[in-house]
Amino acid sequence: MAFEGLTERLQNAFNGLRKKGKVTESDVRDAMREIRLALLEADVNFDVVKDFVKTVREKAVGSAVLDSLTPAQQIVKIVHDELVNVMGDAAVPLNKSEHIPTIIMMVGLQGAGKTTTAGKLAKRLIQSEKARPMMIAADVYRPAAVDQLVTVGQQVGVPVFEMGTDHDPVDIVRQGLAEAAAKKNDYVIIDTAGRLEIDEQLMQELTNIKELAHPDEILLVVDAMTGQVATQVAQGFNDRLDVTGVVLTKLDGDTRGGAALSIRAVTGKPIKFVGQGEKLDALDVFYPDRMADRILGMGDMMTLIEKAQQDYDEKQAQDMARKIQENSFDFNDFVDQMDQIQGMGPIEDIMKMIPGMANNPALKNVKMDPKDIDHIKAIVYSMTPKERQDPDLLNPSRRRRIAAGSGRSVQEVNRMIKQFKQSRDMMNKMSKGNFNGMENMFGSGIQGRMGKMAMNSMVRKQKKNKKKRLKNAKRFKS
CATH class of the missing domain: 1.20.120.140 (SRP54, nucleotide-binding domain)
Structure with missing residues (x-):
């Protein structure tokens, strides 16, 4: 990370x-x-x-x-x-035209992730604004660039205007904009060509497209893993095109983060989005204060909450809360929760968004291999429906059968069942305001104190509400 x-x-x-x-x-x-x-x-x-x-x-x-x-x-x-x-002080939203369509031009070097980012942005606009975007395939040089954008468009449900690779990119953009106007698309995202390095031919072509399309946004897509090179690239594109914002990609990779701390100061242009992961929903608004929290190991609860809410189902959440309180949370619910968490990203990254956990020594070398989750699911799927609903049925002979059916050892089955029961008991206690025995979760230092203070505040609030309920009950009886 x-x-x-x-x-x-x-x-x-x-x-x-x-x-x-x-x-x-x-x-x-x-x-x-x-x-x-x-x-x-x-x-x-x-x-x-x-x-x-x-x-x-x-x-x-x-x-x-x-x-x-x-x-x-x-x-x-x-x-x-x-x-x-x-x-940059605060998040900067996308520029938006007073009249449809809002035109967004994606620029950057080859390999930075322009095409994938175009698809991610289109999907984000659909989810956040119920928009009807169109993408234009204007990269006629990179092998299979047009096919890649068409595939991405199919995956996110967005039409792609393309004329193959035998036409001038400026003409492709002209006809694409005409079609978007006819079909009343409210956003047009233009995927332009890149090079391995900045050259005059590339810049002239981009300048010609800019003069034709008059884009509301020129988003420079930069690979965060290139470090200071990313800053130099940003400066070069900005000098010629006057970009309006930056998208940092591969921020989840083995990157030292220098680009995020340099680009705004060097170019004066805001980072508007960050790409963290290959999935087409892995594009987040860039919040400078949240990034500062993460850099200092203070976690990032707001982003964690937003990730959780993307697939938020209020009825499902209420059912889950009821089960946790009743201590009837079973292995079926356990698998559902694992699927939801997997959809939010790598578990080690999620844990580090929790205040006090980012620098917890116990998490220093945590790496959750997706295969580990598959192994857990294999154990659960080897149980009978009754066993999934009632973990107390799992006696030694049943556990041996489950181990054989899932291809895992009996020790691994025992460990998973023990961890499940511990997690269920902990969630049940927390749902009732009992946080005893959890104070060691937060580690030491300022983040640890912040975590403990937050927990103590929750405990005090629970006690205060309980006193209030008792007081009201006594008043009602009298």
Whole structure:
């Protein structure tokens, strides 16, 4: 996952400050040196790093910080706020035309993921706005580019205007726009050609398409894994086309995150979306404050909630809540929940969105192989319908039969059943406001304290509501 190395280095710098208690200017200087090295190793642009460290140091050495009771925490806040400032303060929505169609032009180097991102964006517009987008296949150079866009269009249910590879891209766009106007599509997404590097022929063709289409958005698609090269590419495209926004792709890969921290500062253009994963719904709005939280290991609960709500079924959620409270949650429900969680992305990434869990040592090397979930499902599907509904039926002989049927060992079957029962009991307790024995989930440090504070607040609220109910009951009886 992106930023892991940067997060760890920054946490080490902050932990050094926390151990001091009272912080001096010399301590701040040492911490700033660590932060500067961490950012440079993450492939953040040198000038961006220099300005960032200078700003943070100036704010951190003020008397209001050094003389406070919690200087280390205040310095963390200063770093957080400056990260947000560098990445753009707030999310920036798509530009939208007053009259349909809104025209979006996708540009970028070959291999950055323009075609897939065009499909992801089209699907997002359908889901969020009930839009009727059309895509135009204007990349006539890359082998199978047109076929790829047509396939993506079929997968997301979006029509693709194409004329093959024997026509001029500008003419293809002209006729595509005419068809979109006739069919009253409210969005048109133009998939343009890329190159392995910026060249004059590419830029002239893109300029010609821009002059014809007058796009409301020119979205530059950049591969986050290319680090500072991504920033240079962004600068080159922006100088010629005056792009309106950036989409960072492959942010879930083995990337150091430098592009996310550099592009806005270097080009002045906002990152509007980030692509994390190959699925066609894996395109998220870029929120600078949430990204800063993740970089500092503070989790990202808002994104986690939104991911969960994408497939949110209110009746199903109410049924599940009732089962958890009644402790009737069974293996059928267990499999349903696994399917929902799998749809949200890798389990290790989901866990790291929970405050206090991002830097939990127990999660440091967590890797949930999709095969592990398949093994669990195989065990469940080897049970009889009655056994799935009533886990208490699973005596040793039944477990041996299930192990044989699923191709797993008896020890693995026993471990899975034990974990299921523990999870069921924990959810049942939580649903009734009992959080005893869960305080070790959150680890140590500021994130741990935040997690525990949130839990304690929930407990206090539960107790307060219980007292209120008892008081009202007594009043009613009297």
